[in-house]
Amino acid sequence: MDKLEAAKAHFAALVEEQLARVERMKNDTGAVDYSKLDQIIIGCCGGDGIGPAITAEAERVLRAVLKDDVASGKIIFKQIDGLTIENRIAANKAIPDDVLAELKACDIILKGPTTTPSKGDGPNIESANVAMRRELDLFANVRPVAVPEEGIDWTFFRENTEGEYALGSKGIALDADMSFDFKVTTTQGTERIARQAFEFARKNGKKRVAIITKANILKKTDGKFLELCYKVAKEYPEIEVDDWFVDIISANLINEKVRKNFEVFVLPNLYGDIITDEAAQIQGGVGTAGSANVGNKYAMFEAIHGSAPRMVETGREQYANPASMIKAAELLLRHIGYKDEADRVIAALKIANDTIKMTGRNDGATGAEFANCVIENL
Ligand code: IPM
Ligand code: MG
Numbered sequence: 001m002d003k004l005e006a007a008k009a010h011f012a013a014l015v016e017e018q019l020a021r022v023e024r025m026k027n028d029t030g031a032v033d034y035s036k037l038d039q040i041i042i043g044c045c046g047g048d049g050i051g052p053a054i055t056a057e058a059e060r061v062l063r064a065v066l067k068d069d070v071a072s073g074k075i076i077f078k079q080i081d082g083l084t085i086e087n088r089i090a091a092n093k094a095i096p097d098d099v100l101a102e103l104k105a106c107d108i109i110l111k112g113p114t115t116t117p118s119k120g121d122g123p124n125i126e127s128a129n130v131a132m133r134r135e136l137d138l139f140a141n142v143r144p145v146a147v148p149e150e151g152i153d154w155t156f157f158r159e160n161t162e163g164e165y166a167l168g169s170k171g172i173a174l175d176a177d178m179s180f181d182f183k184v185t186t187t188q189g190t191e192r193i194a195r196q197a198f199e200f201a202r203k204n205g206k207k208r209v210a211i212i213t214k215a216n217i218l219k220k221t222d223g224k225f226l227e228l229c230y231k232v233a234k235e236y237p238e239i240e241v242d243d244w245f246v247d248i249i250s251a252n253l254i255n256e257k258v259r260k261n262f263e264v265f266v267l268p269n270l271y272g273d274i275i276t277d278e279a280a281q282i283q284g285g286v287g288t289a290g291s292a293n294v295g296n297k298y299a300m301f302e303a304i305h306g307s308a309p310r311m312v313e314t315g316r317e318q319y320a321n322p323a324s325m326i327k328a329a330e331l332l333l334r335h336i337g338y339k340d341e342a343d344r345v346i347a348a349l350k351i352a353n354d355t356i357k358m359t360g361r362n363d364g365a366t367g368a369e370f371a372n373c374v375i376e377n378l
Pocket of ligand 2: 273274277304
């Protein structure tokens, strides 16, 4: 087959796959109600690098704050060990089948960082994160950022299953001279993330939602995203809505005069990835942020930083700061309806952040000491 025919066939297969995904979204029966479950299974999946160490500390905090419900059997913890880079390379899969089956047997997942292989690191397998978001249809990536002393209280709703990411590992390298990647935006995918953002704003007394795109250039995909967000906004007349291009919003976030006026953001996948790292840095660094990946059936909570393999190579993983995983645990609690427990964790986490000195080395505290401080202050 010549290269043009091969590219056409490849593209046709991608379109078929995306059409099937649209059908699945159309048939989705809506969000699970955790208050109606007799039992909630929390899967703790350590991942790579410092992941297992910091996830174990966050799990200890969860077990402490949930101890009555753990004792009664309402909350069950499951350990999921196999999501390591070694296993993924051995299986040549972003998520080995047995691990995926274990994840699907849980209601909710606390996940440590996983190493994403990049070109040159051996088999160029897809990111485990991206695969998990797709396999469990975790369409909303919710990332809160707060700097109370500056009046900053932002919540980002990053679309998590579409955009450049949906087909990120399925581009076409046509020949030695030319490659394509693809970006996809669907009506169902956009409306569901927009609705999450506006519902959150309504339920939490937020007055303003900002839509972020580059719709002046990406006219088909971002243009659709923008139009549909405005359409959903009509259902929320009490909420003020406006839109910004991703370039100027990244400038506005470092403009101290205007940034505190923003509250909720809704944005496509790639821009959400970039802007939320910028926002986390304003809060104190990517190590301070937690992230919720929410779907209708499953939800997964994680830190937004990486797996820091160098800390493990130099024998320092016990000094890794579990704050972002504990923040993820707090988001998990809130999601399953344990609001008071979540408030207790966040208050105790603040005390630990203010009193325990973490340096990532043996001149600072260990992750276990940090978590002990959180647990003592719950
Ligand atoms: C994030 C991360 C991931 C992403 C990587 C690890 C695939 O940067 O959660 O923001 O790009 O989504
Ligand atoms: Mg990122």
